[in-house]
Amino acid sequence: MNKVNAIIFDLDGVLVSTDHFHYKAWKKITDQLLIPFDEEVNNLLRGVSRLESLDIILDHSGLEVSDSEKKMLAEEKNQYYVEFLQELNETNIDSDVTSTLEILIEKNYKLAIGSSSRNAKFILERTKLKQYFDAVSDGNNILNSKPHPEVFLKAASYLMESPENCLVVEDAYSGIEAGNEAGMITVGIGYAADADSAQFSIKKLSDILEVLKN
Missing domain, CATH: 3.40.50.1000 (HAD superfamily/HAD-like)
Incomplete structure (x- = not known):
């Protein structure tokens, strides 16, 4: 070495460990879109950017949205995620x-x-x-x-x-x-x-x- x-x-x-915050944020988005999302799909998002994560979620659901809608959804997901992160601290x-x-x-x-x-x-x-x-x-x-x-x-x-x-x-x-x-x-x-x-x-x-x- x-x-x-x-x-x-x-x-x-x-x-x-922020996995549960990511999951909760994406779940809010997918519930709004009325598409499936579970822990198995969430595990595919590890180390992947926000927009690429959304592409994976959409590919699994078969739903197609425009590029402008994708950017809006990705930003909305981040807003939820940041809200959930307020619960995070040194403990x-x-x-x-x-x-x-x-x-x-x-x-x-x-x-x-x-x-x-x-x-x-x-x-x-x-x-x-x-x-x-x-x-x-x-x-x-x-x-x-x-x-x-x-x-x-x-x-x-x-x-x-x-x-x-x-x-x-x-x-x-x-x-x-x-x-x-x-x-x-x-x-x-x-x-x-x-x-x-x-x-x-x-x-x-x-x-x-x-x-x-x-």
Whole structure:
């Protein structure tokens, strides 16, 4: 394994669990449209941009809408999501997450967020996680969402690190693919723990410390 100087974390599903907020927001939209939506379809949206998520939902329902309607629906979904995020605070963060981040900082690793979400900075503020990160690359500064590697490559650039010296922690298959495409070491957690393309697999965030030892 190359020398790791920096670690780039996906946000949703890795450091913070916001799945239920996304689900509730999309459910409000699909109920309005009178189309089906369940957890199985919701799982297909991991690591995917808002408009691409809407395309997946519409494809599964067979409903066709115009591009202008799609933009309106995606924005409406985000408004619901942001409303639900008001419930989020530091108590929603597992102690395993904060203790692991503190240890990594003590060991002088550079830390960054690499998330397709446009709400990443807001979530970091709400959960008091912002203090742990040297850089944030998110949906506001990229043109291509995962599995395109752009969000991770920008995070490495912000940290002034070469991609080969960066390790990515992801819970989505699309994120693992993006990390591999970026030439980074990839670690799967949660839904991506069984991804064959992930170079390492962990059950909880603190397991990353063992990966780094090796």
